Amino acid sequence: MAIRVLEPAGEWRAGDVADESQWTLHLSPDDVAELEAALAHAKSRTGDLLDVTAADFPLPELGARLAEVEADLIDGRGFALIRGLPVERYSDDDASLIYWGIGMHLGKPWPQNRHGHLLGDVTDQGKSGADPTSRGNEIGGVAFPYHSDGSDLVGLMCLRKAKSGGISTVANALAIHNELVRARPDLAEILYTPQPYDYRGEEPKGGEPFYFMPVFTEHGGRLFVRYIRPYIESSQRHxxxxxxxxxAREAFDLVDAMCADRDFNVYMDLEPGDMQFVNNYHVLHARTAYEDWPERNRKRHLKRLWLETARLTDRPEKFRNFSGHWAQKRTKSELKLDA
Incomplete structure (x- = not known):
């Protein structure tokens, strides 16, 4: 198959998205009241967050605007911010349930690790990036390179921000792909070939400790991206x-350089209550290094969702939800830092 420019309508440069109002849904007092009513309704139905569906979290007005967000994530700029939730009013459990409820209006939950976590924690869990079995959500302080996660959409809700730093940033992988096709088709072609990824200790029982995925895949006229360079590099330990x-390393270096180019990215400083959603196939995300608070109950803490969107009706096999061994469990991370 000849490589080609894909989905040019989804390309953007920093200047095209400089107006934050284009990609920010500001919650009004009426929206917050609707979310609180949905929270009370969901809690009356079940005590287990994982059992809450979109129907259990009714959003008669806000739901239509979330559908517009979902459409823009898949067929538009590929990222969005929801701002204005007064998270200080709620316990972490209630804030997480509100976040989960919003997420259920954007898609179905997707397991994030071998534990089957459908709702995860992104906070310093004492793991080192030098540990080949560590995962990004467990590592604190250091900057993360641009990467994608293993789902259609990834969402982050900020419960508490760092003392300084920890800025979230997104880069347009679709624009980078198309620029490579136009200017460096030799490198783009390499990125369409399977690359080894380290399972980092989460492989199927008895299976190989690494797997293969191309960085770029075309399917049904759409671009699908999977890029986690640290996992590619750590595959070499096997x-x-x-x-x-x-x-291949020249191609990775160029992708990394383009991600770091401010013309391809947007920075956003997530405030408590902010929710960021990203299309993993069109947008890569990263964070800057940060200094954390010394008190446990003030540490930087975000909740994470991986979601399957109904707006994508066809995917390559390796991009399908609940198709792997991680789906054998259905749990949530139970970290408690607000006490």
Missing amino acids: AAAPRLSPK
Whole structure:
């Protein structure tokens, strides 16, 4: 298959999205009242957040605007911010349930790890990036490179922000893909070939400790991206994994440089209560390094959702929800930092 420019309507540069109002849904007092009514309704139906569906969290007015957000995530700029939830009013559990309820209006939950976490915690869990089994949501302080997660959509809700730093940033992978096709088709072609990824200790029982995915995949005229360079690089610790070629590393270096180019990205400082949603196939995300608060109950803490959107009716097999061994469990992360 010849590589080609894909979905040009979804390309943007920083200047095209400089107006934050284009991609920010500001919750009004009426919206917040609707969310609080939905929270009370959901709690009356079940004591388990994981059992709450969109029907259990009714949003008769706000739901229509969330459908517009979902459409823009898939067929538009690929990222959105929801702002204005007065998170200080709620316990972490209630804030998480509100976030979950909003998420259920955007898609179905997707397991994030071998534990089957459908709602995860992004906070310093004492893990080091040098630990080959650590995962990004467990590591504190250090900057994260641009990457995608293993789902259609990824959402983050800020419960508490860092003392300084920890700025979220997104880069337009679709624009980067198309620029490579136009200017460096030789490197784009390499990124369409399967690359080894480290399972980082979360492989199927008895299976290989690495798997293969291309960075770029075309399917049904759409672009699907999977790019986590640290996991590609750490695959090299396994003797059976194929060695990365100099040309592949040149391609990764160029993608990384383009992600870091301010013309391709947007920075946003998430405030408590803010919810960011990203299309993993068109937008890569990262964060800057941060200094945390020393008190446990003030530490930077975000909740994470991986979601399957109904707006994508066809996906490559490796991009399908509940298709792997992580789906054998259905749980949520139980970290408690607000006490």
